[in-house]
Amino acid sequence: MNILILGAGEVGFHIAQRLATEGNDVVVVDTDAERLQRVADTMDVRTILGHASHPSVLRLAGAENAELLIAATTNDETNMLACQVAHSLFKVTTKMARVREPDYVNSTGLFGRDELPIDLIISPEREAAKSIIKRFQVSSAVDAQDFADGRVQLLGLRVPPKGILAGLALNELDEVMENISTYIVAHEHNRKWRVPSADTVLLAGDSVYIAMAREQVDTFLEHVGYETSEQKDRNVMIVGGGNVGFIVAQELERMGVSIKLIEHNPKRAQWLAEQLDKSVVIQGDALDRDLLEEEAIEGMDDFLALTNDDETNILGSLIAQKYNVPHVVTLVNRAIYTDLVRQIGLDVTVSPRFTTASSILRHVRKGRILGMSPLGDGTLEVLEAVALETSNILNKPLIDLTLPPNTVIGAIVRDDQVIIPDGTTKIQADDHVLLVTQGTSLRAVEKLFEVHLEFF
Amino acid sequence: MHPRGVIWTLGILVALFGCGMMAPAFISLYFASGHADHFILAGCLTSALGLTMMRIAGSAPPRLSHKDGFLIVALAWVILSLLGAIPFWTTGVCDNIIDGLFESTSGLTTTGATILSGLDTLPPSILFWRSMQEWLGGMGIIVLAVAVMPLLGVGGMQLFRAETPGPVKDKLTSRVTETAKVLWYIYLAMTAITGLSLWLAGMTIFDAINHAMTTIAIGGFSTHDASIGYYESQTIRSLIIVFMLMAGVNFTLHFAALKRGFSLKTYFQDDEFRTYIKWVSTLIVLIAAITLTAGAGTIGEVIFNTVAIATTTGFAVSNYAIWPPGTGLLLLAAMFVGACAGSTGGGMKVVRVLLLFRQGMREIRRLIHPHAIIQVKINDHSVTGPVVQALWGFFVLYMVCYSVIAILLAITGVDMMTALSATAACLTNTGPGFGDVGPASNYASLPDAAKGILMFGMVLGRLEIFTFFVLLVPEFWRK
Numbered sequence: 001m002n003i004l005i006l007g008a009g010e011v012g013f014h015i016a017q018r019l020a021t022e023g024n025d026v027v028v029v030d031t032d033a034e035r036l037q038r039v040a041d042t043m044d045v046r047t048i049l050g051h052a053s054h055p056s057v058l059r060l061a062g063a064e065n066a067e068l069l070i071a072a073t074t075n076d077e078t079n080m081l082a083c084q085v086a087h088s089l090f091k092v093t094t095k096m097a098r099v100r101e102p103d104y105v106n107s108t109g110l111f112g113r114d115e116l117p118i119d120l121i122i123s124p125e126r127e128a129a130k131s132i133i134k135r136f137q138v139s140s141a142v143d144a145q146d147f148a149d150g151r152v153q154l155l156g157l158r159v160p161p162k163g164i165l166a167g168l169a170l171n172e173l174d175e176v177m178e179n180i181s182t183y184i185v186a187h188e189h190n191r192k193w194r195v196p197s198a199d200t201v202l203l204a205g206d207s208v209y210i211a212m213a214r215e216q217v218d219t220f221l222e223h224v225g226y227e228t229s230e231q232k233d234r235n236v237m238i239v240g241g242g243n244v245g246f247i248v249a250q251e252l253e254r255m256g257v258s259i260k261l262i263e264h265n266p267k268r269a270q271w272l273a274e275q276l277d278k279s280v281v282i283q284g285d286a287l288d289r290d291l292l293e294e295e296a297i298e299g300m301d302d303f304l305a306l307t308n309d310d311e312t313n314i315l316g317s318l319i320a321q322k323y324n325v326p327h328v329v330t331l332v333n334r335a336i337y338t339d340l341v342r343q344i345g346l347d348v349t350v351s352p353r354f355t356t357a358s359s360i361l362r363h364v365r366k367g368r369i370l371g372m373s374p375l376g377d378g379t380l381e382v383l384e385a386v387a388l389e390t391s392n393i394l395n396k397p398l399i400d401l402t403l404p405p406n407t408v409i410g411a412i413v414r415d416d417q418v419i420i421p422d423g424t425t426k427i428q429a430d431d432h433v434l435l436v437t438q439g440t441s442l443r444a445v446e447k448l449f450e451v452h453l454e455f456f
Numbered sequence: 457m458h459p460r461g462v463i464w465t466l467g468i469l470v471a472l473f474g475c476g477m478m479a480p481a482f483i484s485l486y487f488a489s490g491h492a493d494h495f496i497l498a499g500c501l502t503s504a505l506g507l508t509m510m511r512i513a514g515s516a517p518p519r520l521s522h523k524d525g526f527l528i529v530a531l532a533w534v535i536l537s538l539l540g541a542i543p544f545w546t547t548g549v550c551d552n553i554i555d556g557l558f559e560s561t562s563g564l565t566t567t568g569a570t571i572l573s574g575l576d577t578l579p580p581s582i583l584f585w586r587s588m589q590e591w592l593g594g595m596g597i598i599v600l601a602v603a604v605m606p607l608l609g610v611g612g613m614q615l616f617r618a619e620t621p622g623p624v625k626d627k628l629t630s631r632v633t634e635t636a637k638v639l640w641y642i643y644l645a646m647t648a649i650t651g652l653s654l655w656l657a658g659m660t661i662f663d664a665i666n667h668a669m670t671t672i673a674i675g676g677f678s679t680h681d682a683s684i685g686y687y688e689s690q691t692i693r694s695l696i697i698v699f700m701l702m703a704g705v706n707f708t709l710h711f712a713a714l715k716r717g718f719s720l721k722t723y724f725q726d727d728e729f730r731t732y733i734k735w736v737s738t739l740i741v742l743i744a745a746i747t748l749t750a751g752a753g754t755i756g757e758v759i760f761n762t763v764a765i766a767t768t769t770g771f772a773v774s775n776y777a778i779w780p781p782g783t784g785l786l787l788l789a790a791m792f793v794g795a796c797a798g799s800t801g802g803g804m805k806v807v808r809v810l811l812l813f814r815q816g817m818r819e820i821r822r823l824i825h826p827h828a829i830i831q832v833k834i835n836d837h838s839v840t841g842p843v844v845q846a847l848w849g850f851f852v853l854y855m856v857c858y859s860v861i862a863i864l865l866a867i868t869g870v871d872m873m874t875a876l877s878a879t880a881a882c883l884t885n886t887g888p889g890f891g892d893v894g895p896a897s898n899y900a901s902l903p904d905a906a907k908g909i910l911m912f913g914m915v916l917g918r919l920e921i922f923t924f925f926v927l928l929v930p931e932f933w934r935k
Contacts, residue, residue: 260825266829270831272829280821280825280828281828282827282829284827291827294825
């Protein structure tokens with residue numbers, strides 16, 4: 001596919017890298033030569049220096065043949081205008097734009113075929129906030145991902161020392177789960193991620209990814225020994241009242257959660273106090289111990305570190321952990337920190353760049369692979385694919401299928417119904433299939449779901 | 457300051473007031489009750505004075521400043537109260553100058569405190585003039601409360617400054633006229649509807665017109681000594697309750713609701729309106745509980761009298777002064793809170809009390825969260841520091857004025873209960889109080905000095921304290 005990416009910032013860079021590795025023809029446009037150089041050095045893409053919304057620049061970048069345009073510059077207006085230009089002059093089929101300003105995003109009727117021709121609006125802050133809220137709803141989990149429009153949930157968990165999971169061999173799973181259908185699709189032991197087999201044994205401190213139907217999440221968490229407290233009764237401390245912090249506070253307020261929001265900038269704090277109805281807005285330093293104790297950090301159920309500064313977030317989260325706050329979420333922007341923080345014990349991280357890129361990628365993916373994102377440290381990939389009529393995986397019991405090495409099918413969605421498969425389950429045409437596979441088997445898995453030539 | 461502009465503006469007010477004085481003359485001609493000549497003469501004199509003032513000043517002022525605004529507002533009430541007393545003297549209804557002035561001031565400030573008794577036997581022209589004075593006063597208050605006070609920022613009322621332009625300096629005229637026109641249409645319409653409904657409910661045309669004028673102006677003058685108690689009809693009483701409540705609502709809110717097709721939602725989205733309704737309902741429940749257990753009155757009487765006092769109208773259907781003492785203090789509190797800002801009602805205004813209360817709650821929360829930033833909000837908008845300070849200033853000054861006037865009144869020889877309640881009733885522009893000035897009697901028995909002090913109190917309350925006191929500061933007069 002010919003893809004045009006405008007802006008080589010954090011988001012643009014990441015998407016370009018993913019799309020280029022997946023074998024697309026990518027052109028990156030930016031006004032900053034240095035940044036373009038960095039892009040050209042890291043990946044196999046074409047780079048164009050120039051203003052992203054200028055028709056001449058877009059023509060030069062090959063907009064006439066582009067099927068997809070992703071406008072991800074830091075400027076909302078440039079992004080929107082670029083989409084308009086691409087639509088009017090070059091008839092680019094699909095256009096996505098990053099738009100930050102809530103005023104644009106919330107104006108209904110602004111975007112559409114005959115209005116501003118943008119097919120998908122992405123706001124990094126909003127994406128990050130959304131994913132934080134999702135984590136909040138299943139806060140015992142380290143990670144939570146939705147598939148098949150939210151019908152299937154993939155929970156990332158750390159095996160707790162107490163409870164039934166620790167010391168459990170996977171072939172005993174169905175027994176102890178009673179009537180909850182789950183499937184463990186990924187397992188980590190000593191920082192090595194692999195697709196588990198039937199004789200894998202879970203040890204306390206290991207991490208796992210478990211697929212299950214959305215409705216069973218709460219029952220499951222309770223069953224394996226996590227406390228599930230009523231969301232409404234939770235006390236949440238948010239550090240950082242930037243765009244992400246504000247959106248999260250607003251959403252949580254709507255859910256009836258009691259919130260303390262700490263913001264450093266006095267002006268911003270004033271503004272927040274004006275906008276938020278029930279939250280207590282505190283002006284001060286998130287790393288000030290006296291302030292945190294004054295606001296009873298030890299009694300908090302959740303601590304969300306959402307400032308623009310990674311270091312503050314990480315340190316704040318560590319402090320919160322010291323006070324035994326059960327659920328700590330850390331916002332991390334820079335890629336190198338993401339791995340680091342896991343090692344120092346901060347399990348739940350959210351990266352605006354990453355969430356934005358994966359939500360863009362989810363829309364980009366063509367054909368029968370609907371979603372694909374890395375799991376754990378990135379050695380494993382999770383995919384959502386649609387089984388085609390011509391595919392040779394249909395109508396055979398799973399046990400007889402020869403799947404590529406290290407690949408499992410974790411869930412099947414058939415007409416709104418979630419099926420957690422066992423050896424006898426058969427895949428039917430138009431089923432949505434959730435697979436987890438190793439990076440090296442990725443191409444083979446994609447082949448399974450490709451359109452076969454004889455079909456034409 | 458523009459002295460010519462001030463004189464011209466006052467001149468036109470006086471001239472129009474003079475024309476208004478002619479109206480009772482037609483009433484007296486129609487009822488053939490005499491006094492037509494007195495009203496025509498007084499009207500001509502007043503109009504002539506007004507025209508002379510305009511003549512002296514030359515032409516319409518191109519612009520008026522902040523300071524001119526204060527001066528015009530304060531002088532208008534004083535001068536018109538003086539002139540409005542003329543018919544009371546010339547017709548011989550009041551044999552004493554002070555009494556006439558008291559009646560006139562009470563009317564123009566829509567207080568409704570009276571020194572006249574035997575109303576049922578007074579000539580219709582006099583009764584009409586009293587009601588009309590209240591009605592004209594109400595017109596003035598609407599403009600004062602909705603356009604002038606917010607613009608001048610009296611006692612935190614900059615809150616209600618229309619959203620669009622920022623602080624308008626040296627340009628009071630054009631916007632005030634525009635706003636005033638719209639509000640007067642609403643005022644007129646409400647009066648007409650009230651009059652019509654009262655007439656349909658069985659009042660005579662004359663009574664219906666009079667009561668419509670004094671209800672919508674939240675005045676409280678009646679054409680009968682027994683006030684609304686004269687009417688046995690529950691329909692009439694209920695109608696007046698509804699119209700008093702409506703007149704006690706901010707007129708800009710009426711306007712906003714009207715623009716959206718009479719939407720009740722608009723009303724209930726307003727913080728002040730919600731508080732006003734809750735406050736009045738709470739009062740009714742409390743007072744009813746006390747009164748009914750003591751067997752001192754009926755539920756109908758409780759509702760009517762409570763609404764009449766809480767909106768600062770001052771009508772009565774029965775003598776609430778004989779209810780148990782708890783009710784008296786509740787009613788006194790109701791006077792102080794008053795009606796909504798931007799209405800014809802008096803008192804400190806619901807919005808001010810609401811904001812002061814929220815400010816108090818904020819201080820409590822601040823003790824719990826010493827570093828928290830907590831905003832005082834109304835209708836989802838934060839109230840800024842200067843507004844809150846102005847509110848506190850207003851509150852303190854209001855209470856100081858109340859105490860000083862009450863003490864002065866007691867010095868003139870009035871008993872304590874009467875002094876405290878009469879001061880409250882006049883400062884909040886309610887009308888009847890307790891003790892010697894309760895609904896069953898009136899202000900006639902007070903010494904002249906006391907009447908003078910109370911007149912001052914009425915004007916002070918009507919002008920929301922600051923507008924009057926600003927004139928007493930020497931800096932005001934400096935160039």
